[in-house]
Amino acid sequence: MKKFLSLLLAAMLVMSMAACGTDTPASDDTPAGDDEVSEVTSVRILLPHIGDQSYMDVTANAAKLLAAKYGDAMDVQVVEMGDDEADWEPANMQAADEGHDIIISGNWQYEGAMLAVAAEYPDIMYLNFDYSSAEANSLDNVYAITYAAHEIGYLTGVVAGVKSQTGIIGGVVGQNNAGMNQFMAGYIQGAADANPEIKVIITYVGSYTDPATAKEQTIGMLNAGADIVWGCAGGSGNGVFEAVAEARAAGDETVWALGVDTDQYVSMSAQPELANTILTSGLKNCDVAITNAVTAMLEGTAPFGTQEMLGYATGAVGLAENDYYLANMTEEELAAVKALTDKVLDGTTKVVDELATPGVFDKYYEQYGLK
Amino acid sequence: MANIMDSFLSATFLFIVIRVGVPLLYASMSAYVASIAGIPNIAVEGIMIFGALFGVYFSAITGSAWLGLLGVILIGVVMALVMAFFTMKMNASPIMIGIALNLFATDFSVWLLMLWTGTKGTTATLPSKVLPTVNIPVIKDIPILGEIISGHYFLTYVCIALAVFIYILVYKTPFGLRMKACGLDEHAAESVGIKVNKVRLIAIIMSAVLAALGGAYLSMGYMSIFSSNMTASRGWTGIAANAVGGGNFLIVVLTTVVFSFAQGVVNRLALTALPSELVNIIPYVCVMLAMIFLSIKEMKKNKAN
Numbered sequence: 001m002k003k004f005l006s007l008l009l010a011a012m013l014v015m016s017m018a019a020c021g022t023d024t025p026a027s028d029d030t031p032a033g034d035d036e037v038s039e040v041t042s043v044r045i046l047l048p049h050i051g052d053q054s055y056m057d058v059t060a061n062a063a064k065l066l067a068a069k070y071g072d073a074m075d076v077q078v079v080e081m082g083d084d085e086a087d088w089e090p091a092n093m094q095a096a097d098e099g100h101d102i103i104i105s106g107n108w109q110y111e112g113a114m115l116a117v118a119a120e121y122p123d124i125m126y127l128n129f130d131y132s133s134a135e136a137n138s139l140d141n142v143y144a145i146t147y148a149a150h151e152i153g154y155l156t157g158v159v160a161g162v163k164s165q166t167g168i169i170g171g172v173v174g175q176n177n178a179g180m181n182q183f184m185a186g187y188i189q190g191a192a193d194a195n196p197e198i199k200v201i202i203t204y205v206g207s208y209t210d211p212a213t214a215k216e217q218t219i220g221m222l223n224a225g226a227d228i229v230w231g232c233a234g235g236s237g238n239g240v241f242e243a244v245a246e247a248r249a250a251g252d253e254t255v256w257a258l259g260v261d262t263d264q265y266v267s268m269s270a271q272p273e274l275a276n277t278i279l280t281s282g283l284k285n286c287d288v289a290i291t292n293a294v295t296a297m298l299e300g301t302a303p304f305g306t307q308e309m310l311g312y313a314t315g316a317v318g319l320a321e322n323d324y325y326l327a328n329m330t331e332e333e334l335a336a337v338k339a340l341t342d343k344v345l346d347g348t349t350k351v352v353d354e355l356a357t358p359g360v361f362d363k364y365y366e367q368y369g370l371k
Numbered sequence: 372m373a374n375i376m377d378s379f380l381s382a383t384f385l386f387i388v389i390r391v392g393v394p395l396l397y398a399s400m401s402a403y404v405a406s407i408a409g410i411p412n413i414a415v416e417g418i419m420i421f422g423a424l425f426g427v428y429f430s431a432i433t434g435s436a437w438l439g440l441l442g443v444i445l446i447g448v449v450m451a452l453v454m455a456f457f458t459m460k461m462n463a464s465p466i467m468i469g470i471a472l473n474l475f476a477t478d479f480s481v482w483l484l485m486l487w488t489g490t491k492g493t494t495a496t497l498p499s500k501v502l503p504t505v506n507i508p509v510i511k512d513i514p515i516l517g518e519i520i521s522g523h524y525f526l527t528y529v530c531i532a533l534a535v536f537i538y539i540l541v542y543k544t545p546f547g548l549r550m551k552a553c554g555l556d557e558h559a560a561e562s563v564g565i566k567v568n569k570v571r572l573i574a575i576i577m578s579a580v581l582a583a584l585g586g587a588y589l590s591m592g593y594m595s596i597f598s599s600n601m602t603a604s605r606g607w608t609g610i611a612a613n614a615v616g617g618g619n620f621l622i623v624v625l626t627t628v629v630f631s632f633a634q635g636v637v638n639r640l641a642l643t644a645l646p647s648e649l650v651n652i653i654p655y656v657c658v659m660l661a662m663i664f665l666s667i668k669e670m671k672k673n674k675a676n
Binding site (some may be wrong): 050052202242 | 387390485601638658
């Protein structure tokens with residue numbers, strides 16, 4: 001038995017070495033040269049997972065937009081790297097070895113794995129679709145973009161400020177950090193621009209997967225008089241919809257929830273009583289931004305080695321203006337929202353950014369927080 | 372600040388304490404029943420996740436919340452049999468099995484979610500049902516008391532009934548005595564003719580069904596959908612409560628009530644401008660204080676002896 005096992009192991013070792021032997025020339029055969037680019041551009045989008053009905057799925061949707069735009073001239077695929085951090089660098093390494101023209105990955109969590117590999121493959125064009133560290137992304141073959149989260153907050157805040165009848169609005173946030181408070185500072189500013197008398201309650205769930213606690217906090221806000229609550233807390237945000245749905249079922253049709261990242265009215269549509277609480281959502285249109293960035297890369301106009309923050313004016317962030325939203329906003333309310341959001345579009349309104357000027361959230365919350 | 376203190380003394384606050392406390396009580400009862408029979412169940416969290424997910428799934432495919440609840444009990448039994456097989460037949464450490472089941476449940480539930488809904492976030496695309504909210508006749512009209520104890524979810528009343536049941540079972544029946552005997556010393560129990568494996572199997576099944584019901588409470592009442600990892604460590608809180616109780620059911624329940632109060636206070640204080648990090652540690656500080664209190668008591672008792 002022992003002998004058989006050792007024979008088996010030896011055989012496997014030989015086989016795997018043989019496999020390596022044939023693999024290496026194969027990958028060398030695949031050129032990443034310029035003549036290849038002119039025919040079929042090969043694009044890979046590397047994500048830890050898809051199917052979150054939110055951020056990852058919007059990002060993955062870029063593959064569809066690119067395929068629609070370029071048709072046969074582009075071979076674009078989404079690669080799931082898995083949630084284990086140790087697998088991200090090998091996944092990037094493998095994608096680079098396969099010799100694609102453009103590799104799209106990044107985001108604060110797994111940009112490190114991408115950048116480590118990008119430095120070794122200067123011929124491949126990299127797009128970091130949601131960068132966090134500016135210094136790390138200064139490589140010559142990396143184009144890094146991010147989204148104006150504060151502007152998402154502002155747009156959502158304007159809707160909340162315009163729609164609120166009690167003059168009290170809430171924000172249920174996943175965790176208390178600068179990134180999340182960047183949303184919230186904009187939210188308060190937007191609401192205050194719409195209604196200078198606005199009062200805001202912000203709570204932190206402390207987790208992105210605890211809808212029950214988010215629900216309790218939302219019920220508390222509603223009891224304190226809030227009538228619009230923005231769930232900005234990943235999976236915990238579902239608790240906000242549950243609490244608002246309960247209040248609406250009890251007869252208070254003036255209370256609303258707001259969603260984030262994707263059009264959550266659409267992703268919740270199979271549960272009408274939950275979906276019907278969602279007036280609108282603040283959108284991070286990663287798919288649109290990626291498509292624009294890839295176009296710029298192919299046309300040679302992408303500013304490699306630099307980082308860009310994409311705001312409302314580029315279409316990278318926005319509001320979910322679906323039929324349900326339009327049906328539940330009056331003409332005057334829509335006009336009021338448009339008047340304020342147009343000012344962001346043309347640059348007359350500068351939205352405060354917690355990441356650029358730390359402390360601005362505290363200042364706003366001090367002024368407008370419900371005492 | 373004064374109106375915050377007032378709100379802690381109101382009927383609504385006690386109602387909230389019950390609402391947030393029920394999943395914790397399910398978890399601590401689950402941990403308790405298994406541990407007194409000598410098989411510590413640290414898979415409470417994982418079984419809760421499965422209970423929450425399968426309840427939603429079975430209610431969606433059968434179109435009935437009650438059949439969904441039956442599915443929850445079934446999945447509890449299945450998990451119990453898996454645990455029993457490995458711990459009693461294969462002589463594996465219950466702690467290792469618990470760790471394995473927790474890890475398994477966390478990832479496998481997401482995989483099932485993907486299989487059934489095509490997403491990894493929620494079961495929002497499944498037409499699932501929720502168990503009813505119960506207004507108790509007569510009691511609901513009594514001022515204050517009615518506000519506190521009427522109008523809860525169905526599984527809230529099941530939880531309270533099960534707590535009474537477990538108390539009677541453990542302290543007033545021969546079977547309860549056998550459970551404790553198996554927990555204290557299995558060889559001694561065996562020597563007086565107790566079928567240790569049978570007693571433990573029943574205890575594990577009770578434990579896993581309790582945990583599964585705790586999960587179902589979250590996804591079939593409290594919430595109307597499952598969302599991934601929605602148990603958010605409530606199972607571990609239950610295990611902690613059981614550890615504080617040290618085999619005494621009333622202390623286990625009391626500890627859980629303290630946790631529930633603390634959680635209610637946290638939820639209320641979250642609305643104030645107090646730093647959230649500070650507020651969120653209240654339940655854990657309560658655990659520490661309870662532990663210190665109990666060990667001081669224990670020390671005094673030992674000295675007196």
